[in-house]
Amino acid sequence: MIETDRQSWGADAHERKVENLYGGGIENYLGHHDGYLNFGLWEDGITDYVKAAENLVQRMGTLLGLDHGSKLLDVAPGMGTQDIYLSRNFSPLSIDGLDVTWGHVEHGRRRAREAHLEDRVRFSHGTATEIPFPDQTFTHVLSIEGPEHFDTREKFLQEARRVLQPGGVIAMADFIMKRRPRNLVEKIVAEAARSLWKVPRANVYPADVYAEKMHGAGFENVTIEELGALVIPGYYFEQMKPETIKAITRIRGVMLARLSLLLDVAVYRGFTMGLLEYVLVRGERS
Template identity: 30%
Template sequence: MTQCPGATPQPIPPAVQEAYGPADLGSMPMFAGGFINFGYWQGIDLDGPLTEGDRISSQLAMYRHVLGALAPTEGLCALEVGCGLGAGGAMALEEYGFARVTGMDIHPQQLERARRANSGLLSRRPGRLHFAQGAAEDMPFGDGEFDRLLSVEAAQHFRDLDAFARETARVLRPGGRAAVTSFFVPDADPSRAGRLAELLDTFASGLDVAHTVPLLTGSLERAGLTGVRVTSIGASVWPGWDRWLSGTWKPDTWPRNFLRAYREGILDYFTVTVERPTG
């Protein structure tokens, strides 16, 4: 794998270092099955008791939603930016027929966990699944190395969306496609960041950044990517996530405030797709 000339290791923000290092966010009961996303709950009955199986299904469904937006995928090479424990990349390889999937994460401890968790698949399918350390803003890959790029619930941690967009355009081949899904501020109102910090500890601590959808789409367009499409999927995320949390967290505790922020119109969950032009 060719490293981008001049790529240098990027510093890990302290809150990200803690959450995905010693704190091991992925081991918490709110995240199950090796995934770290809020879930795509469409089709799951939220009126009855939710099981761990429902929770895992919601996280698998999030990846299927994103990968469906990248179709066709058969025989192609994909990069996941912010791969976490690697469960999504492994599922993508097994279900979507990619020739190769590379999971990239900034945190070395996450990559160690990902390699351990996927050791069986790495042995069964040598050369098909890779893990690499790198930052969204400075990817250690050659130009045009990937046909598809996905990022699932990681962009809220990125510090520089312009740099991420430039790197996305660079590592995609002409005609390649990317899909980013995460939670963003839906408009450019500057007051949103302060309110989110009041409601949600992750924004107050700096783990999450109050990026706006206009900022993300503008960054992608400035990088030369085209066909930008933005889809709100909050109605399929926030009620289910809150319903799952209600089994262990009381109302008005900070993680339950994600649904409150959504209802106030200051935060939503989006899928954004783009293409690298062929010309």
């Protein structure tokens, strides 16, 4: 295993901006939402956030086809809860998590220790566009709600292909732009969501372009499933609950909590306007 320690990003690096977005107040996160940051998959009558978050992770493990022989690279694992879940429920040989936010790496390592899984579930600090592992190390690559941030998603796809063995599988939970904004209000909503969320302009495109980029990076049998209706409203209403707002304010401070509230509104409005969609993407390395 190659385990990087803390990286430092250049003053103008996109990675630094993303780390600032996620790192604020991270030491206070502890048990809130069990450390999950994903939007959740709110199906089959699920009304509890953690259950919705786990349901999404379960769906991703199934989409990847994880089994006892898998060596998984999880890019952007956040605070690592999803990898503890995947390790317990799919028993892969190993999971390596790679996240750009140092505070997330620390949480992940702590969680792995507490779960007595530190030999099988490891976390490194680094970026999706320069993956610190040799060619063909992994059988599977996962990213849940990370790829929209990567500078660029296309570079990440090339890196993912490099570290995957032939026939290896990639699965992503991601966001796409469904159509171009048609008027000023739509333009403002789309731009607010993109810039608050630190999404590079180069990552803003619809599903057919996404599929082309997957093929261009060397993936075949590509599928893209739109799931926004089962994902975005459930998360939005969870985030708007007074107790969630209070918890986020306590964890991240007033300014960052307001910023994330604004972001949640922009994403939800973007979805209801038909601008934004949530997708599950899968491909096989050629």
